[in-house]
Amino acid sequence: MNAILQCAKFGEPTDGAEIYVTDFPCLQCTKMLLQAGIKKIYYLRNYHNDPYAMSLIEKKHVTLTHVELDAEAIERASVDAYLAGH
Numbered sequence: 347m348n349a350i351l352q353c354a355k356f357g358e359p360t361d362g363a364e365i366y367v368t369d370f371p372c373l374q375c376t377k378m379l380l381q382a383g384i385k386k387i388y389y390l391r392n393y394h395n396d397p398y399a400m401s402l403i404e405k406k407h408v409t410l411t412h413v414e415l416d417a418e419a420i421e422r423a424s425v426d427a428y429l430a431g432h
């Protein structure tokens with residue numbers, strides 16, 4: 347919700363945009379994202395996934411992607427960042 351409102355405030359178009367969120371959006375947020383014209387949703391965690399929200403996303407042909415984080419890749423990236431800082 348905040349991300350969309352910030353876009354509205356600063357005149358950044360959301361129509362056709364992609365969004366990255368940590369948790370599966372609730373029904374109200376899903377409706378808002380669809381109204382804002384979001385075309386791709388990437389989310390990290392399944393969180394009380396609302397079946398009605400899922401059906402709305404499907405009906406609007408919005409791409410829904412569950413992002414899988416690779417723990418080893420994160421570890422390597424943080425070690426690299428640590429070494430780069432020394």
Ligand SMILES: [Zn+2]
Pocket residue numbers: 371372373374375376
């Ligand atoms: Zn929500």
